[in-house]
Amino acid sequence: YAGARVVVGRDARHGSEAFCTEAAGVLTAAGFDVHVLPSPLPTPVLAFAVRQLKAAAGVQITASHNPPADNGYKVFLADGAQLRSPVDAMVEAAIDAQPGATSIPVAEGWAGVDTSLLEAYLDRVASLPRGTARELRVAVTPMHGVGGESVTEALRRAGFTDVHMVASQAKPDPDFPSVAFPNPEEPGATDALLALAAEVEADLAVALDPDADRCALGVPLPESAGGGWRMLHGDETGELLAEHVLSTLDRTEHPDPLVATTVVSSSMLRRIASVHGARCAVTLTGFKNIARAGRGLIYGYEEALGYCVDPAAVADKDGISAAVLACDLAATLKAAGRSLQDVLDELSIAHGVHLTEGISFDLDRASINALVARLKDELSAELPAPDVLVLREEHDRVVIRPSGTEPKLKTYIEIVEPVPEPTELPAARARAAERMAQAREDVRTLLGL
Secondary structure, three states: OOOOEEEEEEOOOOOHHHHHHHHHHHHHHOOOEEEEOOOOOOHHHHHHHHHHOOOOEEEEEOOOOOOOOOOOEEEEEOOOOEOOOOHHHHHHHHHHOOOOHHHOOOOOOOEEOOOHHHHHHHHHHHOOOOOOOOOOOEEEEOOOOOOHHHHHHHHHHHOOOOEEEOHHHOOOOOOOOOOOOOOOOOOOOOHHHHHHHHHHOOOEEEEEOOOOOOEEEEEEOOHHHOOOEEEOOHHHHHHHHHHHHHHOOOOOOOOOOEEEEEOOOOOHHHHHHHHOOOEEEEEOOOHHHHOOOOOOEEEEEEOOOEEEOOOOOOOOOOHHHHHHHHHHHHHHHHHOOOOHHHHHHHHHHHHOEEEEEEEEEEOOHHHHHHHHHHHHHHOOOEEEEOOEEEEEEOOEEEEEEEOOOOOEEEEEEEEEEOOOOHHHHHHHHHHHHHHHHHHHHHHHHHHOO
């Protein structure tokens, strides 16, 4: 590997700059041609840089949406996607074989990456919109992370200039002082965003996580439903973006398109893909799998707010490009007197209500392993991986798996309720909610938790 190029980037967390310098020094001493990004930047920029600079690998120092005291190390391979099996096991074995940290050689002499790389990324993202409508008022928060300047500039270049930032969360702050957890999925994390959206009478609310690789959307509720705002579930956003990408796709350029999602995400993507004559792949969790789902990949998503809308440029989840494409869709709909909720309603009428919910249980690893082993013995479950169980009843589904990063057992419930007539959509949603409540209790009973 002597002379192979590696790109190193970082976020703005405690220790990220020091860890970035240390990683660059170790890689330089090992004989790599190291290029370091010029400032704290979103993780998608690092993923973009790996391909743009024809690197053999990339490293991003980040802990994403973890608590303030955490930090971490994301590795990307030459295809621009995250580290995958069996390479991950090879890396772990190599780490175990090394001497103590003080014995690892460190050298200077790495190169800096100039700002043209970020310019190229922003130009690429700004080129994504399919429509011409740009009248849209957007409220945005980077949640004290590194995505604020990049998402604002990407939106500006794409033609969306009526953008309002949550001032208290606009600048990078490694202590994340205004949120209990810097994760758009967490209850309360987007309160300031939704308050701003209501104040400025926005059309759309956008929350990025701190390293800007994930994106959450908030939408206004109609006056008939009492007004206010709600954050969309990750599956809802995934379905909206899929419909937008597929319905505007240039089929001469992409004659046999593929979309991808994971075993824990909504099954509606398969139905949307079928209507548009596209293939749909279902992978294990994580973008290391989605990005490598197969030839012709044009779109991938997972329910945990991860969206890959331009896999030819960024083979990973990218909250900034997802935000730009969501604004494109929302502006196009607004110009036609419609809304994102209208599209969600139409998808439910066409394919049935797909209600999804995740439940996590805090357990130590030994308890998780014992519980998974018991369930495998007792149940007739599909096993897409040794520790992933899928239970089905007609169109409904429960997936059970250990978290890959935390001491948690995760469960994912999907209820599918048919909608016989458009006028029956409210009743179908009510039935789905009732069945979800029952399924929630059934899962707890099954697990004994």
